[in-house]
Amino acid sequence: MARIRSESRSELDLVAILCLAPSLLYVFAMFVYPFLYGIYISLQPKKRDAGVFSNYVAFFNDAYQYNTIKTTFMLALPTTIAVVLVALFLAYGMRRGIWFERTITTILVLPISLGVVFLSEGILGFYGHNGWLNQLLLAVGLIQNSLELTHNSIGVIFSLFMQNFPFCFLMLLGYISGIDPSLESSARMLGAGPWTIFRRVMFPLIAPGLIIAFALVFVMSFAVFPSAVMVGQPAGSTRTISIAAYQQAFEQYDMSYASAIAVIMGLCQLAALVVIVLVRRRMTIATTMGVGKR
16 A cells, blocks of 8 residues: 555656656746856956956946946835835725725736837926926926936836836735635624724735835846946936846947846845845744734
8 A cells, every 4th residue: 555655656746747848948948048158258258368257346346337337226116115005005995895995906017018118208298397297287387497317316216116017016915815805804703993804804914925026126126227228327416237238238249248237136136025025034933923923
């Protein structure tokens, strides 16, 4: 009997491996291999007499280059926080269904279908120096000079917000809607108010999905490129690390240096993900201890 069970388990393991093989192959071909090849190219500097790590040394010795890391973080982090907070607020409010829910959801996720370029053009047309918003405010006398909402960090953050919000909203809405409503009802019957229900009951259950959404939005925002070019200042305040890599690859034709910048960008994203995972683990432990105390 034990032998039959062992053989059955081995067959199931083999089937599982065969099912996972295409996915693992895809991950290796699309992510692992390009990253490893990028590292290899970055260690082959354009100048033959230069050292193996000369591209990395050159990057961190040039303030114009390594400051792009700070610039990218300063664009990605505020965007991520704003997207997650607004998405959480709306998803939590719509968790049990509201009037015209489908219509509101369609409007909120509409930017997905527009594309980055079209969205950026719309932002320039509405929020630009001579856009509709400034013309309206000037016409009614609310402002004396046009508001500078584009070709700066504000425009890029707003563009990133509109691009990433639909994904975060749909993710959190599905996550929150899947929580058993009887938990909330039980807490309400025991006399808990809305804030107590959210803080003590709902938030500990939402937290894992919230951290995942935060990580995904941050990674997408950190890879900002079209928005930084179209509604920002690609040669100034919104020169991100992806723009630096592009310039080295297609303006200076130095693929080795560009690969080094891309590797640094990937490592920054990886480091941010590690921090987010550690925060999630600490939040899970704190939540578990809190539940135990109650």
